[in-house]
Amino acid sequence: MAAPLINIKEVSYEYEQTKALDHISMAVEEGDFLAILGPNGSGKSTLLKIMLGLIRPSEGSVELFGIDSRQFKHREWIGYVSQKSNSFNSAFPATVQEVVAGGLAKKAGLFHKLPRNTAQQVEEALDAVGMKSFKNRSISELSGGQQQRVFIARALVAKPKVLILDEPTVGIDVQNVQAFYDMLAALNRERNITLVLVTHDVDTVTDRISHVACLNQTIHFHGFKDQLHMMSDEEREAWYGHSVRKIHHTEGSHTHA
Amino acid sequence: MLDAILSYEFLQNAFASGLIIGVIAPLLGVFIVVRRLSLIADALSHVTLAGIAGSLYLSQSVGALALLNPLYLGIASSVMGSMLIERLRSVYKHYEELAIPIILSAGIGFGAIFISLAEGFSSDLFGYLFGTVSAVSRQDLFIVAGIAVIVLAFIRIFFKELFVLSFDDEYARASGLPAKWIHFLFMIVTALVIAGSMRIVGILLVSSLMTIPVATAMRVAKSFKQTIWLSILFGEISVLTGLVTAFYFDLAPGGTIVVTSIAILLVILAYRKISLSKKRGAAA
Numbered sequence: 001m002a003a004p005l006i007n008i009k010e011v012s013y014e015y016e017q018t019k020a021l022d023h024i025s026m027a028v029e030e031g032d033f034l035a036i037l038g039p040n041g042s043g044k045s046t047l048l049k050i051m052l053g054l055i056r057p058s059e060g061s062v063e064l065f066g067i068d069s070r071q072f073k074h075r076e077w078i079g080y081v082s083q084k085s086n087s088f089n090s091a092f093p094a095t096v097q098e099v100v101a102g103g104l105a106k107k108a109g110l111f112h113k114l115p116r117n118t119a120q121q122v123e124e125a126l127d128a129v130g131m132k133s134f135k136n137r138s139i140s141e142l143s144g145g146q147q148q149r150v151f152i153a154r155a156l157v158a159k160p161k162v163l164i165l166d167e168p169t170v171g172i173d174v175q176n177v178q179a180f181y182d183m184l185a186a187l188n189r190e191r192n193i194t195l196v197l198v199t200h201d202v203d204t205v206t207d208r209i210s211h212v213a214c215l216n217q218t219i220h221f222h223g224f225k226d227q228l229h230m231m232s233d234e235e236r237e238a239w240y241g242h243s244v245r246k247i248h249h250t251e252g253s254h255t256h257a
Numbered sequence: 258m259l260d261a262i263l264s265y266e267f268l269q270n271a272f273a274s275g276l277i278i279g280v281i282a283p284l285l286g287v288f289i290v291v292r293r294l295s296l297i298a299d300a301l302s303h304v305t306l307a308g309i310a311g312s313l314y315l316s317q318s319v320g321a322l323a324l325l326n327p328l329y330l331g332i333a334s335s336v337m338g339s340m341l342i343e344r345l346r347s348v349y350k351h352y353e354e355l356a357i358p359i360i361l362s363a364g365i366g367f368g369a370i371f372i373s374l375a376e377g378f379s380s381d382l383f384g385y386l387f388g389t390v391s392a393v394s395r396q397d398l399f400i401v402a403g404i405a406v407i408v409l410a411f412i413r414i415f416f417k418e419l420f421v422l423s424f425d426d427e428y429a430r431a432s433g434l435p436a437k438w439i440h441f442l443f444m445i446v447t448a449l450v451i452a453g454s455m456r457i458v459g460i461l462l463v464s465s466l467m468t469i470p471v472a473t474a475m476r477v478a479k480s481f482k483q484t485i486w487l488s489i490l491f492g493e494i495s496v497l498t499g500l501v502t503a504f505y506f507d508l509a510p511g512g513t514i515v516v517t518s519i520a521i522l523l524v525i526l527a528y529r530k531i532s533l534s535k536k537r538g539a540a541a
Contacts (some may be wrong), residue, residue: 052431075433088425092291093474094481102424105417106432114417138479154428 003066004029005162005194006051011060013046020046022217033188033195035205038215039240044198048166052080076107079155079163083170096150097122097135103154125157144171162194169201181208214239270393274401275496278454281408283492285450286467287485291423298464300357301338301451303364306460308334309385310371317375328400335448388459388511390504397456404453411446415439459511469518473525491521
């Protein structure tokens with residue numbers, strides 16, 4: 001059996017003597033569309049950063065494609081889309097095409113120029129997110145939703161096997177959030193890209209994902225989304241506090257928190 | 258003017274150095290501006306002042322160092338300043354910007370002490386502060402040319418990494434680019450450009466040649482590469498116009514170069530305003 005694409009083993013993380021993550025173990029298999037859910041401050045973004053190697057866990061280890069993350073060299077296999085508002089310089093003088101081509105930097109390698117067919121690869125990636133016609137536009141002129149699509153194209157251009165997204169719909173209009181998740185689901189279905197997503201859009205995302213991880217310093221549930229209803233009320237309360245409630249859809253077994 | 262340049266070696270040195278600086282200062286300046294590091298250029302230029310003043314003092318008091326080109330100590334202190342800024346930024350993780358005023362004041366502090374020890378301003382020091390047309394030696398020109406080779410090689414080799422790092426620092430690190438090392442090299446190259454540019458523009462105005470042409474280009478450029486080319490174009494126009502004006506009117510070239518670059522900025526801002534109001538008028 002192939003090794004999980006991401007294997008988190010007993011990971012803990014402490015920040016200024018506060019435990020953000022406590023002995024987390026979780027595996028992400030090829031083809032999963034996993035949503036990591038949890039209240040604010042539950043350690044969701046910290047867990048993503050550990051997966052990406054941006055921060056090191058205080059305890060435990062992470063394996064990427066069966067290799068210890070510290071020795072893992074093929075970072076281009078893992079695409080990353082961060083929260084728009086936190087990351088990039090919004091007034092940056094660059095075209096959409098230039099930004100997406102930046103996604104090939106790691107794959108091309110240090111001391112090497114971008115490949116000759118970069119323009120073609122960029123067009124294909126933009127096409128996948130419905131932004132091909134925007135390639136010559138300045139990134140700063142686009143709306144929040146359009147910018148996030150461009151950042152997904154930047155991650156896709158290196159043809160990653162896993163795409164990790166940290167609250168990608170922050171700053172996107174409510175009416176465009178559905179279309180955004182539809183696009184992610186299509187990437188997962190049609191291109192077999194494994195997706196790991198941190199989000200607060202529980203209601204919108206539930207219909208499209210395959211797996212859920214309920215996190216609040218520890219993992220309270222991790223499995224198929226259809227099994228989420230098996231969480232007891234006590235477990236649910238321990239995960240999200242008193243305010244969470246379970247809704248059963250009559251047409252399916254989906255459970256929303 | 259051309260006759261004078263062909264006849265006098267000092268003018269050849271000044272114009273050749275100016276032409277080189279007109280390329281490398283705005284070229285690196287584009288990355289400095291988009292990475293919001295403009296103030297670091299100011300801090301490093303003041304550290305360079307300490308090195309230059311120290312060298313001028315040493316050349317007065319230690320006979321063996323009388324012929325030492327002050328540029329060498331200026332470069333050394335600038336590079337050291339860039340490393341210290343990085344060190345302080347890691348010490349004050351939550352107040353990274355503190356590193357800049359600390360290093361800037363240290364530079365002025367040491368500079369003031371060395372100037373006092375050297376018993377005040379000399380014409381040499383004035384040249385280093387505000388630039389000079391007449392005192393650029395052949396050795397200075399070779400140093401500037403050497404720095405230019407390093408800068409151009411650095412940008413050519415690491416262009417794609419620098420672009421990604423400038424646009425989105427977190428993404429650069431997450432995608433496995435050696436962001437820390439490239440930033441470190443970038444700081445050293447910045448220190449070299451500042452030290453190299455000050456012979457023509459002067460320590461106090463060197464950061465403006467790295468930022469004003471870029472600020473101007475950003476108002477009209479449609480892409481990152483266009484921003485780079487336009488910044489270099491505006492930089493070259495400023496340097497050449499500034500040097501010619503400084504030569505004819507016997508002024509400090511740092512001043513004339515910066516005033517020219519400000520004039521270009523104002524023209525571009527006015528052009529943008531007029532073209533925008535025309536567009537709005539047509540749309541209404």
